[in-house]
Amino acid sequence: MSQIDASKHNSDQLYKIxxxxxxxxxxxxxxxxxKDKFYMAMGPATDDGYYFDFEPLNGFKISEEDFLKxxxxxxxxxxxxxxxxxxEITIDQAKELFKDNPYKxxxxxxxEDRNEIISIYKTGEEFTDLCAGxxxxxxxxxxxxxxxxxxxxxxxxxxxxxxxxxxxxxxxxTQPDLEKYLFMIEEAKKxxxxxxxxxxxxxxxxxxxxxxxxWLPKGTVIINELLNFWRVEHQKRxxxxxxxxxxxxxxxxxxxxxxxxxxxHMFICNMGENEIYCLKPMxxxxxxxxxxxxxxxxxxxxxxxxxxxxxxxxxKSGELNGLLRVQKFAQDDAHIFVTEEQIGxxxxxxxxxxxxFYSIFGIKFKIRxxxxxxxxxxxxxxxxxxxxxxxQILIDNKFDYFVGExxxxxxxxxxxxxMDDCLGRQWQTGTIQLDFQLPRKFDLKYTDxxxxxxxxVVIHRVIxxxxxxxxxxxxxxxxxxxxxxLSPVQAKIIPITDSQHEYANKILTKLREEGIRVELDDxxxxxxxxxxxxxxxxxxxMLIIGxxxxxxxxxxxxxxxxxxxxxxxxxxxxxxxxxQINTKSLNLIK
RNA sequence: GCCCGGAUAGCUCAGUUGGUAGAGCAUCCCCUUGGUAAGGGGAAGGUCAUGAAUUCGAAUUUCAUUCCGGGCUCCA
Numbered sequence: 268m269s270q271i272d273a274s275k276h277n278s279d280q281l282y283k284i285x286x287x288x289x290x291x292x293x294x295x296x297x298x299x300x301x302k303d304k305f306y307m308a309m310g311p312a313t314d315d316g317y318y319f320d321f322e323p324l325n326g327f328k329i330s331e332e333d334f335l336k337x338x339x340x341x342x343x344x345x346x347x348x349x350x351x352x353x354x355e356i357t358i359d360q361a362k363e364l365f366k367d368n369p370y371k372x373x374x375x376x377x378x379e380d381r382n383e384i385i386s387i388y389k390t391g392e393e394f395t396d397l398c399a400g401x402x403x404x405x406x407x408x409x410x411x412x413x414x415x416x417x418x419x420x421x422x423x424x425x426x427x428x429x430x431x432x433x434x435x436x437x438x439x440x441t442q443p444d445l446e447k448y449l450f451m452i453e454e455a456k457k458x459x460x461x462x463x464x465x466x467x468x469x470x471x472x473x474x475x476x477x478x479x480x481x482w483l484p485k486g487t488v489i490i491n492e493l494l495n496f497w498r499v500e501h502q503k504r505x506x507x508x509x510x511x512x513x514x515x516x517x518x519x520x521x522x523x524x525x526x527x528x529x530x531x532h533m534f535i536c537n538m539g540e541n542e543i544y545c546l547k548p549m550x551x552x553x554x555x556x557x558x559x560x561x562x563x564x565x566x567x568x569x570x571x572x573x574x575x576x577x578x579x580x581x582x583k584s585g586e587l588n589g590l591l592r593v594q595k596f597a598q599d600d601a602h603i604f605v606t607e608e609q610i611g612x613x614x615x616x617x618x619x620x621x622x623x624f625y626s627i628f629g630i631k632f633k634i635r636x637x638x639x640x641x642x643x644x645x646x647x648x649x650x651x652x653x654x655x656x657x658x659q660i661l662i663d664n665k666f667d668y669f670v671g672e673x674x675x676x677x678x679x680x681x682x683x684x685x686m687d688d689c690l691g692r693q694w695q696t697g698t699i700q701l702d703f704q705l706p707r708k709f710d711l712k713y714t715d716x717x718x719x720x721x722x723x724v725v726i727h728r729v730i731x732x733x734x735x736x737x738x739x740x741x742x743x744x745x746x747x748x749x750x751x752x753l754s755p756v757q758a759k760i761i762p763i764t765d766s767q768h769e770y771a772n773k774i775l776t777k778l779r780e781e782g783i784r785v786e787l788d789d790x791x792x793x794x795x796x797x798x799x800x801x802x803x804x805x806x807x808x809m810l811i812i813g814x815x816x817x818x819x820x821x822x823x824x825x826x827x828x829x830x831x832x833x834x835x836x837x838x839x840x841x842x843x844x845x846x847q848i849n850t851k852s853l854n855l856i857k
Numbered sequence: 858g859c860c861c862g863g864a865u866a867g868c869u870c871a872g873u874u875g876g877u878a879g880a881g882c883a884u885c886c887c888c889u890u891g892g893u894a895a896g897g898g899g900a901a902g903g904u905c906a907u908g909a910a911u912u913c914g915a916a917u918u919u920c921a922u923u924c925c926g927g928g929c930u931c932c933a
Contacts, residue, residue: 318928330861418928419860426930430859433928461926466868474906474924532932549933578933583858584924586931598933683933695933733933764890791890799894813892825893 316437478594485755590739637674696732
């Protein structure tokens with residue numbers, strides 16, 4: 268998913284350095300282990316480094332402990348100042364040169380098919396690789412490099428092919444650049460939601476329920492705030508919320524097609540023959556079932572049915588990832604039944620909602636227009652028309668988008684909202700999908716203005732995507748320091764001595780009556796210790812109460828960013844915080 | 858599912874060539890009542906992920922399982 272197309276960097280010095288570092292890595296491995304220990308498959312530069320894929324031979328096995336040895340050899344090659352020289356050869360010469368390497372031959376065949384020029388790069392006298400380049404001119408130009416990790420990867424990214432061994436590494440123009448990069452990775456890891464979430468009491472995942480998060484009280488507050496906001500904004504826009512069955516007989520999924528195409532992802536309860544139930548993996552079939560109730564007029568459309576129930580999808584082991592990939596989740600889902608003429612207008616309305624939501628969180632997103640995949644359903648003309656229409660809407664509304672060829676769903680084109688996690692990996696959150704198929708499968712009908720029966724089109728759409736994934740992204744976005752309206756605890760009252768407890772309790776009650784989520788720290792600890800603990804919890808406001816505040820009916824406000832706002836009259840603080848919460852401000856008072 | 862790693866107290870981590878476990882923080886108790894990021898003392902807390910194997914003896918070696926991490930594939 269995070270594989271990066273580095274071709275755009277072909278001319279960059281950094282790209283050359285990285286690609287050459289990858290050649291040096293391969294050369295070093297040949298020296299250390301011998302050429303007969305692996306087939307070189309391929310190795311490109313990427314946006315943040317490079318990788319090298321190979322097939323181990325003769326029981327050869329490598330682990331990260333071997334990196335030191337390899338890196339030492341790489342350093343040697345660099346020190347030897349070996350020239351890297353390009354030359355072009357014919358297909359026959361190339362096939363002879365790489366006759367012992369099935370991967371290179373495979374590669375050569377596709378180059379031959381495309382009728383491209385064949386170039387090789389030679390490092391000194393000992394190493395040659397089939398490569399489009401470009402490279403640095405001399406190994407000594409590699410000033411800073413490091414091997415990072417070992418992974419497995421399928422040849423050509425295809426599950427059916429053999430799994431190769433991949434070594435990831437990176438290289439930079441200077442040593443400080445490399446160190447800066449490694450430092451940034453370490454810093455990013457500190458905001459990892461898998462670490463921060465449990466630390467801040469937001470969620471945890473127990474091994475008895477893999478991929479199914481427990482939302483702790485603080486996490487539940489946030490989820491509910493997200494949903495409240497969502498409900499208010501959608502109610503305003505004519506959405507109607509529903510609640511539908513968690514378990515459905517398999518017959519429902521036979522109708523929808525999921526029993527045939529999606530069964531491996533469904534949790535199935537076998538209660539005996541003719542009584543096989545499935546935990547719902549998505550809401551669509553239930554939405555179709557609702558639409559089937561009663562008779563619909565064109566006047567009823569668009570009909571916007573939303574549903575935020577829990578969904579369960581069984582994922583293969585190894586595919587789970589914190590909150591970003593789970594087995595139990597809830598989508599902020601809605602199915603909108605429209606006529607074909609209404610598609611454009613409805614998409615516009617949905618994109619407006621997306622804009623509103625993401626701006627509230629201060630999150631930038633990209634849109635991917637997924638076009639017709641190979642295994643599509645329906646007719647090409649309808650697809651083309653829909654794709655064009657979607658693209659026009661993106662252009663008209665000046666969205667940052669790109670086209671993902673063949674990335675549409677099999678039932679229709681889609682717009683995906685994409686965001687990055689703290690490690691730069693890209694995740695899909697929202698998605699707006701057009702569906703011509705499901706309404707047909709369920710034989711949905713409405714009566715048009717001329718009295719004829721027609722099948723509606725369905726738009727599947729989520730804005731947050733899944734609340735779980737969105738929460739994961741949010742935790743990382745804010746590094747756990749949520750804007751006040753989302754903060755599980757918005758203020759902590761910190762009395763300096765026990766003699767302020769009466770006043771502290773009074774403002775505790777008052778703030779709670781006003782709907783502020785506030786806690787009182789009445790432990791017999793030093794004020795400094797209480798402040799430290801509140802800081803660690805990332806609570807936006809600490810209200811310090813000493814004798815002076817009691818006498819003046821005020822609170823001394825310390826913000827979590829370290830700012831000391833001094834004594835503020837209690838009513839003034841209350842008004843300011845309420846204002847901030849109501850406007851869902853991303854900032855603190857000052 | 859696949860490739861490579863990992864799992865020691867609630868948390869963060871020590872644990873030398875195999876001889877049945879340690880620290881800091883958190884918890885509980887006592888003392889301490891203080892102006893913007895940790896006051897002091899004491900107690901309690903672990904079948905070293907689980908199950909086998911090797912051994913006189915396993916946290917430590919081997920195998921399997923579960924879960925976790927980095928990737929691949931797949932996906933919201």
